[in-house]
Amino acid sequence: xxxxxxxxxPKLSWLAIPFALxxxxxxxxxxxxxxxxxxxxxxxxxxxxxxxVGNYIYIFDGCFTxxxxxxxxxxxxxxTFFFCFFTWLITLLLGFCVAYFLAFYVNSLPLxxxxxxxCTIPFWTSNVIRMVSWIPLLGRNGLVNDTxxxxxxxxxxxxxxxxxxxxxxxxLVHLYTLxxxxxxxNSMLRIDKEVIEAAYDSGANQFQIIxxxxxxxxxxxxxxGSIFVITVxxxxxxxxxxxxxxxxxxxxxIINTEMNYLQLPGAAANSVILLFxxxxxxxxxxxxxxxxxxx
Amino acid sequence: MHKKGSLGFFIFLIIFSFFVVFLYGPILSIxxxxxxxxxxxxxxxxxxxxxYWFGELWKGSGLVDIGASFRRSIMLGIFVMIxxxxxxxxxxxxxxxxxxxxxxxxxxxxxxLIVPSIVLSLGVALEFRLIDSIIITIGEMFEIQTIxxxxxxxxxxxxxGFGAQLTWTLPFGLLIMFAIFNRFDKSLEEAxxxxxANPNQTFWYVVFPIIAPSIVxxxxxxxxxxxxxxxxxxxxxxxxNTLPLxxxxxxxxxxxxxxxxxxTVTTSxxxxxxxxxxxxxxxxxxxxxx
Numbered sequence: 001x002x003x004x005x006x007x008x009x010p011k012l013s014w015l016a017i018p019f020a021l022x023x024x025x026x027x028x029x030x031x032x033x034x035x036x037x038x039x040x041x042x043x044x045x046x047x048x049x050x051x052x053v054g055n056y057i058y059i060f061d062g063c064f065t066x067x068x069x070x071x072x073x074x075x076x077x078x079x080t081f082f083f084c085f086f087t088w089l090i091t092l093l094l095g096f097c098v099a100y101f102l103a104f105y106v107n108s109l110p111l112x113x114x115x116x117x118x119c120t121i122p123f124w125t126s127n128v129i130r131m132v133s134w135i136p137l138l139g140r141n142g143l144v145n146d147t148x149x150x151x152x153x154x155x156x157x158x159x160x161x162x163x164x165x166x167x168x169x170x171x172l173v174h175l176y177t178l179x180x181x182x183x184x185x186n187s188m189l190r191i192d193k194e195v196i197e198a199a200y201d202s203g204a205n206q207f208q209i210i211x212x213x214x215x216x217x218x219x220x221x222x223x224x225g226s227i228f229v230i231t232v233x234x235x236x237x238x239x240x241x242x243x244x245x246x247x248x249x250x251x252x253x254i255i256n257t258e259m260n261y262l263q264l265p266g267a268a269a270n271s272v273i274l275l276f277x278x279x280x281x282x283x284x285x286x287x288x289x290x291x292x293x294x295x
Numbered sequence: 296m297h298k299k300g301s302l303g304f305f306i307f308l309i310i311f312s313f314f315v316v317f318l319y320g321p322i323l324s325i326x327x328x329x330x331x332x333x334x335x336x337x338x339x340x341x342x343x344x345x346x347y348w349f350g351e352l353w354k355g356s357g358l359v360d361i362g363a364s365f366r367r368s369i370m371l372g373i374f375v376m377i378x379x380x381x382x383x384x385x386x387x388x389x390x391x392x393x394x395x396x397x398x399x400x401x402x403x404x405x406x407x408l409i410v411p412s413i414v415l416s417l418g419v420a421l422e423f424r425l426i427d428s429i430i431i432t433i434g435e436m437f438e439i440q441t442i443x444x445x446x447x448x449x450x451x452x453x454x455x456g457f458g459a460q461l462t463w464t465l466p467f468g469l470l471i472m473f474a475i476f477n478r479f480d481k482s483l484e485e486a487x488x489x490x491x492a493n494p495n496q497t498f499w500y501v502v503f504p505i506i507a508p509s510i511v512x513x514x515x516x517x518x519x520x521x522x523x524x525x526x527x528x529x530x531x532x533x534x535x536n537t538l539p540l541x542x543x544x545x546x547x548x549x550x551x552x553x554x555x556x557x558x559t560v561t562t563s564x565x566x567x568x569x570x571x572x573x574x575x576x577x578x579x580x581x582x583x584x585x
Contacts, residue, residue: 011394012388012389013389013394013397014389015388015389016386016389016394016397018385018386019386019389019465020386020396020400022382022458023400023403023404023407023462023465026415026455026458026459027403027407027410027462028403029422030415030417030418031410031418033418033422034417034418037421094310097307097310097314100307101307101308101310102311105299105307115311117573119318121566121569122318122319122322124515124520124523124565125322125519125562125566126558126561126565127523127525127539128523128525128539129322129542129558129562130321130322132546132554133322133325133558134321135325135337135338136321136324136337136555137320137324141338142338142339143324143338174317174321177314227409228409231410231411232409232411232412234411235411235414235526238543246547252411252413255413256413256529259417259420259530264417264424267417268417268421271417271418274411278409278410282409
């Protein structure tokens with residue numbers, strides 16, 4: 001019997017203290033304050049410590065009577081969920097295919113690392129520039145419209161290519177597909193190749209193998225990727241702002257606007273609601289996995 | 296199954312190639328357009344080929360002080376990078392053994408990664424605004440002249456700004472440390488100890504060289520994510536602007552290729568940093584064992 005190696009390791013837990021302090025000062029305390037301030041009162045000039053629920057009542061004003069159709073808050077959430085859903089769907093399909101290609105068709109490790117880095121590098125560059133870079137392609141006189149006109153496929157430039165829901169979702173997919181690729185790829189690398197061979201030898205075709213073997217075994221990666229994409233789009237205000245030409249609504253934009261007008265308790269109340277919805281989505285999704293086992 | 300040359304291979308190869316073009320096509324188009332001639336506009340075709348717009352950018356014509364925000368962003372990026380490396384590596388070492396609150400700290404870190412950025416930015420801004428009112432109240436109570444006359448806000452790059460960015464960079468740092476230590480062969484440390492190395496020597500001569508490539512990776516995340524960070528920084532930089540904040544402002548006001556020139560410059564810097572870091576990682580991994 002192999003003897004278990006006894007490993008001497010000094011207790012180093014104190015080394016986590018500075019790390020923990022940063023999260024207390026810049027994460028725990030700020031979020032707690034947000035919760036507290038969401039019950040404060042405010043005027044045009046200042047915020048006043050208080051305990052009122054007025055900020056929340058204001059947000060849901062007219063939401064449950066449906067007198068004037070849907071209220072602004074519900075409309076905004078529907079718009080946010082709309083962006084979330086389509087971005088999630090497209091990044092999932094695209095990310096899965098890219099990860100699948102990298103994990104199963106690229107056999108040489110150096111090539112696999114190189115191709116993976118090619119997918120990753122844009123993540124380390126500026127998001128704003130990556131958004132701006134769609135302008136020469138999608139604009140009214142952009143490359144896409146020009147090409148289509150030259151080919152005689154359209155007479156007039158298509159207007160909805162830029163500053164529309166289309167360009168927002170395109171940019172979100174462009175920015176965040178990587179969040180799907182990395183965890184799904186990671187899950188795929190853990191799949192024992194023999195399991196796939198066994199399925200193949202038993203007569204399963206490729207589609208059946210993907211559906212019955214690979215997808216179930218990639219579930220943790222798919223869920224982690226989905227959590228990343230959904231949470232980042234739920235709170236997005238930059239992409240929807242810049243790519244939507246400041247015309248489309250999202251809950252993140254409402255919070256941002258309220259902050260610019262220094263309506264901090266109102267922004268805090270909206271943040272608390274957004275946070276609870278996000279937490280709810282995550283709890284539902286993590287019912288299926290243990291994140292820590294996936295690293 | 297998964298043979299090169301099969302139909303499936305070509306389908307997924309096409310999807311992958313499409314994805315790469317999709318990733319890099321737009322950025323290449325603005326790099327090309329930044330060399331637009333003086334009479335050129337925001338779209339193709341190129342009217343001549345010149346460095347005119349880079350010249351305009353250098354002169355800073357009609358723009359806010361881009362040079363200053365550029366330097367600020369680089370300095371802040373370096374500062375955040377150093378903190379990210381030091382804090383993640385030390386926390387990574389601590390996490391090798393369970394300690395009181397280690398699960399709580401781990402889940403806090405993950406939560407910080409996925410909390411909506413605007414919520415975090417608001418929270419940190421609120422925190423420092425409340426600190427402001429406390430300082431002003433103290434100033435009024437004790438009639439401290441310097442506070443009454445000079446104090447404006449405690450919000451700033453090196454008070455609130457770097458912290459908001461760390462909530463984004465540190466989780467990546469810790470996850471990289473987890474990834475390396477989960478695959479770490481502990482018998483190497485045991486061997487070092489058996490040969491008489493003390494804990495310090497074991498770390499610097501055995502553990503550190505093995506994790507060095509990952510540390511470079513953490514540094515890369517620390518710098519680039521801070522240098523380009525916008526969502527969490529948006530409310531917490533106080534009176535000063537970092538480059539991404541200025542850039543966002545320019546997207547709505549600037550209508551000349553000067554913004555492409557700026558995009559080309561910042562992207563080149565990112566690529567330079569990425570290139571240096573990745574070469575470092577490569578060299579560290581392939582160095583000769585003497």
